[in-house]
Each structure stands twice: as structure tokens, then as C-alpha cells.
Amino acid sequence: MSDFIATFENGVVKIILEGKLDALAAPKLADHLKTLVGQGVSKVVFFAEKLTFISSAGLRVIVFAKQKMGADVSVFLIKPPQEVVDVVNMTGFEGFLQIQETFEA
Amino acid sequence: MDRIDIFPTREIGGFPVRAGTPLPFGASLVPGGVNFSIFSSAATSCDLVLFRKREREPFAILPFPEDFRIGDVFSMVVFGLEEEELEYGYRMDGPWDPEHGHRFDKGKILMDPYARAIGGRDVWGEDPDWSDPYPHRARIVPDDFDWQGDRPLRLPTEDLLVYEMHVRGFTRHESSGVKYPGTFAGMREKIPHLKELGVNCVELMPIHEYDEFENSRISEATGERLLNYWGYSNVGFFAPKAGLAASGRYSMQVDELKTLVRNLHQEGIEVILDVVFNHTAEGDHRGPYISYRGLDNKTYYMLTPDGWYYNFSGCGNTLNCNNPVVRGMILDCLRYWASEYHIDGFRFDLASILGRAQNGAPMAAPPLLESLAFDPILSRCKLIAEAWDAGGLYQVGSFPSWGRWAEWNGKYRDDMRDFLRGEAKAAGGAIQRIMGSPDLYAHKGQGTSSSVNFLTCHDGFCLMDLVSYNGKHNEANGENNNDGSNDNASWNCGWEGPSTDPWVNALRLRQIKNAWTLLMVSQGIPMVLMGDEMGNTQQGNNNCYCQDSPISWLDWTDLERNGEIHRFAKGSVAFRMAHPVLRNSGHFQHRDYVGSGIPDISWHGTKAWNASWSDTLTLAFMLCGKHAKGGSVQDDTLYCAINMHWEMHGFELPDPPPGTRWHVAINTAMGSGQDVWESGAEPPLGDAREILVADRSIMVLVAR
Structure with missing residues (x-):
């Protein structure tokens, strides 16, 4: 994965994902999210239109966002490709995030 | 503070490494690298062989230096590996001396017996590359599933109602209507069906990595491809079968299965795994090298004094269960499934083999069975023995149990089938079976929950066929109807096979209701077979092991066609669950x-x-x-x-x-x-x- 682009504003973390979110890319993203723990995050939004693949390690970053970013954090996956949706559904991670076509802050 | 030993000490083949730790066996993630540990008592040297996922040729072969060996264990940490994209194996050098039990072949790449995920058969039925020098490939998985507070349910054993099922067969039929047919994910969609029926435990036929292509052939009778559908032939004991996971092609079978277990637990349903520790998929001396044969043949297999394979399993070889090393592996494996997958219990296929000594002789107090009975991690797990083997040992009522083991009660099936079809001589046996078989268990101080009561299981006729066929009809298996049991204690109610005679069909329906009722009013643990709650048929086939076809798959349109059976099954289950007097743990006085x-x-x-x-x-x-x-x-x-x-x-x-x-x-x-x-x-x-x-x-x- 090339570098992700992340912003943080008004409690909303926005991250644009590109390419593969796998074991190579996941630790860096997780490290970034860790820096925001305790900063009042309420929503983590992954823009996934250009994501091509998500691996087990990638899904674990999403679980991390849901569980460790703070109480009642909502996690969104915006416009992921069907293959990514399938992986999320097959493995039962759909309970951790909301899959949407768009995100309105 | 970081550990001070998370740096390499030398390079091998361009890879930074250091001496590993022998325990735990297998491949474990450590800071910055992977710890590889593998045992062989007789190998003279060992190479670690590393592949990128699905690539035919390895990208690295790293010989273990002699100083990386402690006892008989080779261990090494390799740094900087992409673990998600990695497949690994071993090559062992050692003597070729079959008479003394050694069959080393340095040309073979061998799978880790502790592999927790295995590639090579990622999608069920997809033709493999037969020339692949390493067909079953060890992979690395993270053990960090989020269980959300789940733990094994610990239902009282006497309150269990077991549903024996095949994960693929449950939803493979198009009538299942699930999104991912024939998989763990597909099964998850059908949990409401189990809940509605009222069962509180599923017993999954083998879900460990097996090779559906083992002995694959075309049936001469039907022209259909036959596969090892049941899966009673283990490739790897620690790995869930990728081909049973919708996400197997993404190597995410571990997550998919764990999610299924978590969801079943949320609905109050326990999960028992059918485990096959009696033999492996390597067969006899003519079989392939997958792992054990090339790692340490003499340790893993029971051998005759001149080095041939004992065959107490009927499948070519016999795992050497009471060798201390193999015993340790089995114990590690079950502990892993209990702790890492929250599995509630295990049913041991041909469990009598687990009580045989290394020379094949039955033991009075087999160390393996004793270890399992008293293990601290397995202490709340249900342990269920299929208390016989293919070598003639039959131990229903006498399986060494230490009060911990229940048994598939074959005598329940035999006596109750006879009684059901109107054989008065079976009455004496039926009385004992209804009471929880005190004749088999009371004198040993074992309660009623030692007896798993069943009329049907995967092996033999399903319930509809039990009342529709006098004889087996296994022609589709391509063995001239010679396979499968001839002793079915069945009765066709007056016509062989499907009938249009309303009298025959009414009688069959009544016999099915009688069967459900007898099971539900008997003391002990009732077990029903997937599909019996809706009158599913296997067309008279009593040995569907090779039928990855509609013969085996559950046809969900039966729910409508046989609605009366389904309603009765649910009602009789609810009756049992409403009445604790049917679920005593002690015997009657x-x-x-x-x-x-x-x-x-x-x-x-x-x-x-x-x-x-x-x-x-x-x-x-x-x-x-x-x-x-x-x-x-x-x-x-x-x-x-x-x-x-x-x-x-x-x-x-x-x-x-x-x-x-x-x-x-x-x-x-x-x-x-x-x-x-x-x-x-x-x-x-x-x-x-x-x-x-x-x-x-x-x-x-x-x-x-």
C-alpha cells in the first residue's frame, strides 16, 4: 500500500486507503491510530473506494479502531469494492463497522 | 521495555536469524520475526524451506546450524519475513532404513505437524497442481481473535442435545439459500434453524485440513467425480480446513471459523469437533510424503517389528498415539482448539486406537486417555469416544474413562433399531437403553451421560432411509455396492425405496416419530443426524463418504415437503427440554x-x-x-x-x-x-x- 492519507478534525478521523491493506501496510496504519488514542475520537472513517484487498492483518486494524480508540467509537468503511465487502462478511467482521456508500460528517 | 534478544545474531542465506526456542512447537510470531521449531528424533539435519504464498519454488532454504538444535528439536528465529505472504516447510535428512522404521527422503518438502493454517486446497474441489513439490503448505496465523467476552458454555453434559452435521453438506445445496454455500459462513446464516429445532450442541464432522482429492476418482456407476467428502483423513491436526471457509481463498479460515463458534455460543449452542487421531492422510508405504513420514516415521506411526505400517484404522496407517511425543502433540492440539477456538468438546473417531500401545496391544490404562481425562485446560471439555476401531477392538461400556469419557453408544443404536422395527427379543436391551444403559455403565460408577444415544449418525442410514430401505444402495460410490455396512437393522415398511402408497408413507412417518420419541425419552445424551429433523434422504446410500453431491447435501425443500416431521421433531425436542426428569445424571435406583x-x-x-x-x-x-x-x-x-x-x-x-x-x-x-x-x-x-x-x-x- 502506498501511504495512506489521514486527517483528524472534530473527533472524526478520516483515512483514505489505497491498494492492499495487508500485513505490510497494517502496522503503520495501526501506529498512526495509536497516536490518536485518548484524543476524543468519536468516528473513524476509512474511505475504501481505492482499496483492492484487505487481509487478516488489515481487518485487525479496524477491530483495533473499534475497540481501542475510545468508548463508543463508530467505524465506517466507505464505498469498499465487493471483494472487500465479501471478506468482511465471510469472516464476520461486519459487526465492527458500518459499510456505507458515502459519508456525511 | 523491549526484550533484549529481539535482534539477529547471524545471517543464513542472506536472512538475519538467531537461535530459536524449542517451545512452543510450530511457527510462532515473535518481535520482528518468526520462531520455527520442529522435532525429529532421527534426522541428521534439517532445512527450513520458505515460499511466497502459492509460488511453486521456494525463495529461501535455510539449513539449521547444529548449534540451533536442542535435544531433538531444531529451532530458529528468522527476522523480516512477510508472515501473511509466507508458506514454509522442512526438509529432513536421515537414514532410509524401512526395516528399522526410517523413511527419510531429503528430496521431500514436509509440512509442519503444528501448522495452524494450511494452504494448497484453499477452495473446495478446485483442481490442485498435481506436480506441486509441496502440496500442503504450512502457513502462519495470528492468534489475536477478538472473542468479545466469549468462553466455552459449560452446559451440563446430561442436558446436551447433539446435532451431528457436516459443515459443507449443511448448506451446499442450492435450496439452502445462503450467500456462501457449503462453508462456515454459510452455516452461520443457518444458526436460526438449529435454534428453532432446539438443539444446544453441534458436533461437526471433520473440519481439520484434509484433502478432498484423496482417492478421488470417477464413479463408474454415475460418471460423477467422487471426493473424500467426509474428511476422516487428516492432513494437519491444528488447522481448520480452508476449503470449508468462504474466505479460504484469502487465507482467513481461522477468523471465519472462530466467528462461527462465537456466534453459536451467543445462541447457547456448544461446538464439539470430530477429531481423527487414529491415522493420517499419508496412507501406507505406498502413500505420499505430507509430513510425519518424512519427519520421523518411527515416532509418528505404529510399525510392525519389521517396519511395516499397522493398520488398525482401516486407512493404511495408525498414528502412534501412545508414543510420548505423539501423545504430547495430541494434547497440545486439543489444548489449542479448546483455548484458541473455544471448542466445547471433542468426539474421537475410532478412539479405541488411542488406547493401544506402540506395539498395537490394547492397554488397561492408556497414558494418552489418562492425560486427556485429567488435563487442566481440557477439564471442562466434553470427551466422547467412538469406542471401537477397525482392528476389532470394541469397547462400548469398557472404554478406559476415568469417569471423564462418554461413548457413542453403538448398543443403543442396535437395540433400539431392532425394537423399533418390531423385534420382541430386543425389549430387554431397549429397557436398558431407555434408562441410560446402566448395564454398561452403572457398575463402573459412570452416570447416564456416559451414553451418547443415537439411532442414526453420518455412518449408516439416515432416519428416512432407515424406514425406507431394507438394504443399502451404494452403487453411486462405484464399488459395486460392496462398501458400507450390511447390518443396518432397518425396515422399509413394505416397499423398497420411495413409495406412492399412502399406507407405506404413513407408516414411515409414524416410525420416524417413534424414533424421535424414543430418543427424547431416553436417559443419556441424545444425538440426532443433520437432516433427520426434516426427513432428508440419502437415497439408500449408507456410506456417503465420497458423495460430494445431492445424495449427501441437505435439501432444504424437505422442510416444506416433510413439514410434519419437522414440527414433530421440534415438539419432541421441546418436550425433552421441558422435563428435567428425562435428563438425570445419575442412574435410577x-x-x-x-x-x-x-x-x-x-x-x-x-x-x-x-x-x-x-x-x-x-x-x-x-x-x-x-x-x-x-x-x-x-x-x-x-x-x-x-x-x-x-x-x-x-x-x-x-x-x-x-x-x-x-x-x-x-x-x-x-x-x-x-x-x-x-x-x-x-x-x-x-x-x-x-x-x-x-x-x-x-x-x-x-x-x-
């Missing part, structure tokens, strides 16, 4: 020990208090509700009249407890709506002192 005025169980016949103990087709028994669960809970008093005769009989009723009257809970002679009644809605019987029980039918009364 045949006396009144709570002051209720009647004994815990009393046997009757067509005359009250006057039972025949043998050569009869009319049996009745009364269970005193005040004795439920040893008198610790209060239940209604129940009376059950069983008429397996082909003529109607009157049964004189014993008096119900003072202040109560008999109500009809079950009458298998009646049609839907009047055959089984919800708790509280049972119609009263009036003042009758006698009931007429129709030919081949059962009535169950409840006093209230």
Missing part, C-alpha cells in the same frame, strides 16, 4: 428416595405395575417428577407407553400422583397438530384407566 410414594422409575406393561422384561413389544414406564435430577428439582410425573407391535393394545394406567390427572403430551399415531403438544397445552385424558395405543406407536402422558 428403582425405589422411592424422596418420599413421593412411587419409585424414581417404574416399569409397566399392558397391565399397570406388571412389566415384561423380555420378548415383548409392549413396554411402559413411569418417571416420578419428584425424583428429577436425583430429587434436586421438581418436574411433572411422566408415563410413556410404547407399542412396537403391529396391533393396537390397551395399556392400563398407573395412578397419577394425588391431585393430578394424566394429559397427553405425545401420540405418534396422530397427525400434525395432535401428535405432540406444547408444554401447558396438553389435552387431559379424562378419567380413563386405560389408553389404547395404536399399532407401532408411542404415547407419552404428563401428570398435572
Whole structure:
């Protein structure tokens, strides 16, 4: 994965994902999210239109966002490709995030 | 603070490495790298072979330096690996000396016995590359699933109601309507069906990595491709079968299975795995090198004095279960499934092999079975033995148990099938089976939950076929109908196979209701077979091991076609669950020990208090509700009249407890709506002192 682009504003973390979110890319993203723990995050939004693949390690970053970013954090996956949706559904991670076509802050 | 040993000490083949730790065996993630650890008692040297996922040629071969070996274990940490994209194997050098048990071949790449995920058969039925030098590939998985507070359910054993099922067969048929047919994810979608039926435990036929292409062939009879559908042939004991996961092609079978277990637990359903530790998929001396044969043949297999494979499994080889190293592996494996997958129990295929010594002789106190019985991590797991093997050892009632092991009660199946089809000589056995087989277990101090009661299981006829066929019809298996058991104790009700005769079909329906009722009123753990709750047929095939086809797959349109069976099955399950007096853990004492005025169980016949103990087709028994669960809970008093005769009989009723009257809970002679009644809605019987029980039918009364 090339570098992700992340912003943080008004409690909303926005991250644009590109390419593969796998074991190579996941630790860096997780490290970034860790820096925001305790900063009042309420929503983590992954823009996934250009994501091509998500691996087990990638899904674990999403679980991390849901569980460790703070109480009642909502996690969104915006416009992921069907293959990514399938992986999320097959493995039962759909309970951790909301899959949407768009995100309105 | 970081550990101070997370840096490499040298390079091998361009890779930074350091000496590893022998424990745990297998491949484990450590800071910055992977710790590889592999045992061989007789190898002279060992190479670690590393592949990028699905690539035919390795990208690295790293010989273990001699100083990376402690005892008989090679271990090494390799740094900087992309673990998600990695597949690894080993090459072992050592003697080729079959007479002394050694079959080393340095040309073979060998799978890690502790591999927790295995590639190579990622998608079920997808033709593999037969020339692949390393067909079953060890992979690395993270053990960090989020269980969300889940843990094994610990249901009391005597309260279990087991549903034996095949993950693929459950939803593979297009009628299942699930999004991911034939997979763990597909099964998850059908949990509501299990919940509606009322079972609280699923026993999954093998879900460990096996090779569906083992002995694959085209059936001469049908032209269909035959596969190893059942999976009783293990490639790897620690890995879930990728081909049973919708996400197998993404190597995410571990997450998919764990999610299934978590969801089942959320619905109050335990998960028992069918484990096959009696042999491996490597077969005999003509079989392939997958792992064990090339790593340490003499340790992993039971060998004759001149080095041939013992075959107590009927599958070519026998795992050397009571070798201390193999014993350790089995223990590690079960602990792993119990702790990492939250598995609630295990059913051991051909478990009698687990009690054989290294020379094949049965042992009185096999160390493996003792270890499992007293293991601290497995202490709440259900342990269930298929208490026989293919070498002639039959141990139902005598399996070494230390009070911990239950058994598939083959005698329950045999006696009750005979009784069901109207053989009066089976009455004596039926009485014992209904009481939880005290003749087999009481003298050993084992309770009723030692007995797993079943009329049908994956092996043999399903229930619809049990009442539709006198003989097996296994032609589709391509073995000229020579495979499968000839002893089925079945009865076709007057016509072989599907019938348009309403009389025949009505009788079959009644026999199916009788079978459900007998199971539900018997003490012990009832087990039902997937599909029996909806009259599924296997077209007379009693050995579907190779049928990855509609013969095996559950046809969900049966729910509508056989709605009456489904309604009755649900009703009879609910009846059992509503009455703790049917789920005692201790055996009956045949006396009144709570002051209720009647004994815990009393046997009757067509005359009250006057039972025949043998050569009869009319049996009745009364269970005193005040004795439920040893008198610790209060239940209604129940009376059950069983008429397996082909003529109607009157049964004189014993008096119900003072202040109560008999109500009809079950009458298998009646049609839907009047055959089984919800708790509280049972119609009263009036003042009758006698009931007429129709030919081949059962009535169950409840006093209230």
C-alpha cells in the first residue's frame, strides 16, 4: 500500500486507503491510530473506494479502531469494492463497522 | 521495555536469524520475526524451506546450524519475513532404513505437524497442481481473535442435545439459500434453524485440513467425480480446513471459523469437533510424503517389528498415539482448539486406537486417555469416544474413562433399531437403553451421560432411509455396492425405496416419530443426524463418504415437503427440554428416595405395575417428577407407553400422583397438530384407566 492519507478534525478521523491493506501496510496504519488514542475520537472513517484487498492483518486494524480508540467509537468503511465487502462478511467482521456508500460528517 | 534478544545474531542465506526456542512447537510470531521449531528424533539435519504464498519454488532454504538444535528439536528465529505472504516447510535428512522404521527422503518438502493454517486446497474441489513439490503448505496465523467476552458454555453434559452435521453438506445445496454455500459462513446464516429445532450442541464432522482429492476418482456407476467428502483423513491436526471457509481463498479460515463458534455460543449452542487421531492422510508405504513420514516415521506411526505400517484404522496407517511425543502433540492440539477456538468438546473417531500401545496391544490404562481425562485446560471439555476401531477392538461400556469419557453408544443404536422395527427379543436391551444403559455403565460408577444415544449418525442410514430401505444402495460410490455396512437393522415398511402408497408413507412417518420419541425419552445424551429433523434422504446410500453431491447435501425443500416431521421433531425436542426428569445424571435406583410414594422409575406393561422384561413389544414406564435430577428439582410425573407391535393394545394406567390427572403430551399415531403438544397445552385424558395405543406407536402422558 502506498501511504495512506489521514486527517483528524472534530473527533472524526478520516483515512483514505489505497491498494492492499495487508500485513505490510497494517502496522503503520495501526501506529498512526495509536497516536490518536485518548484524543476524543468519536468516528473513524476509512474511505475504501481505492482499496483492492484487505487481509487478516488489515481487518485487525479496524477491530483495533473499534475497540481501542475510545468508548463508543463508530467505524465506517466507505464505498469498499465487493471483494472487500465479501471478506468482511465471510469472516464476520461486519459487526465492527458500518459499510456505507458515502459519508456525511 | 523491549526484550533484549529481539535482534539477529547471524545471517543464513542472506536472512538475519538467531537461535530459536524449542517451545512452543510450530511457527510462532515473535518481535520482528518468526520462531520455527520442529522435532525429529532421527534426522541428521534439517532445512527450513520458505515460499511466497502459492509460488511453486521456494525463495529461501535455510539449513539449521547444529548449534540451533536442542535435544531433538531444531529451532530458529528468522527476522523480516512477510508472515501473511509466507508458506514454509522442512526438509529432513536421515537414514532410509524401512526395516528399522526410517523413511527419510531429503528430496521431500514436509509440512509442519503444528501448522495452524494450511494452504494448497484453499477452495473446495478446485483442481490442485498435481506436480506441486509441496502440496500442503504450512502457513502462519495470528492468534489475536477478538472473542468479545466469549468462553466455552459449560452446559451440563446430561442436558446436551447433539446435532451431528457436516459443515459443507449443511448448506451446499442450492435450496439452502445462503450467500456462501457449503462453508462456515454459510452455516452461520443457518444458526436460526438449529435454534428453532432446539438443539444446544453441534458436533461437526471433520473440519481439520484434509484433502478432498484423496482417492478421488470417477464413479463408474454415475460418471460423477467422487471426493473424500467426509474428511476422516487428516492432513494437519491444528488447522481448520480452508476449503470449508468462504474466505479460504484469502487465507482467513481461522477468523471465519472462530466467528462461527462465537456466534453459536451467543445462541447457547456448544461446538464439539470430530477429531481423527487414529491415522493420517499419508496412507501406507505406498502413500505420499505430507509430513510425519518424512519427519520421523518411527515416532509418528505404529510399525510392525519389521517396519511395516499397522493398520488398525482401516486407512493404511495408525498414528502412534501412545508414543510420548505423539501423545504430547495430541494434547497440545486439543489444548489449542479448546483455548484458541473455544471448542466445547471433542468426539474421537475410532478412539479405541488411542488406547493401544506402540506395539498395537490394547492397554488397561492408556497414558494418552489418562492425560486427556485429567488435563487442566481440557477439564471442562466434553470427551466422547467412538469406542471401537477397525482392528476389532470394541469397547462400548469398557472404554478406559476415568469417569471423564462418554461413548457413542453403538448398543443403543442396535437395540433400539431392532425394537423399533418390531423385534420382541430386543425389549430387554431397549429397557436398558431407555434408562441410560446402566448395564454398561452403572457398575463402573459412570452416570447416564456416559451414553451418547443415537439411532442414526453420518455412518449408516439416515432416519428416512432407515424406514425406507431394507438394504443399502451404494452403487453411486462405484464399488459395486460392496462398501458400507450390511447390518443396518432397518425396515422399509413394505416397499423398497420411495413409495406412492399412502399406507407405506404413513407408516414411515409414524416410525420416524417413534424414533424421535424414543430418543427424547431416553436417559443419556441424545444425538440426532443433520437432516433427520426434516426427513432428508440419502437415497439408500449408507456410506456417503465420497458423495460430494445431492445424495449427501441437505435439501432444504424437505422442510416444506416433510413439514410434519419437522414440527414433530421440534415438539419432541421441546418436550425433552421441558422435563428435567428425562435428563438425570445419575442412574435410577428403582425405589422411592424422596418420599413421593412411587419409585424414581417404574416399569409397566399392558397391565399397570406388571412389566415384561423380555420378548415383548409392549413396554411402559413411569418417571416420578419428584425424583428429577436425583430429587434436586421438581418436574411433572411422566408415563410413556410404547407399542412396537403391529396391533393396537390397551395399556392400563398407573395412578397419577394425588391431585393430578394424566394429559397427553405425545401420540405418534396422530397427525400434525395432535401428535405432540406444547408444554401447558396438553389435552387431559379424562378419567380413563386405560389408553389404547395404536399399532407401532408411542404415547407419552404428563401428570398435572
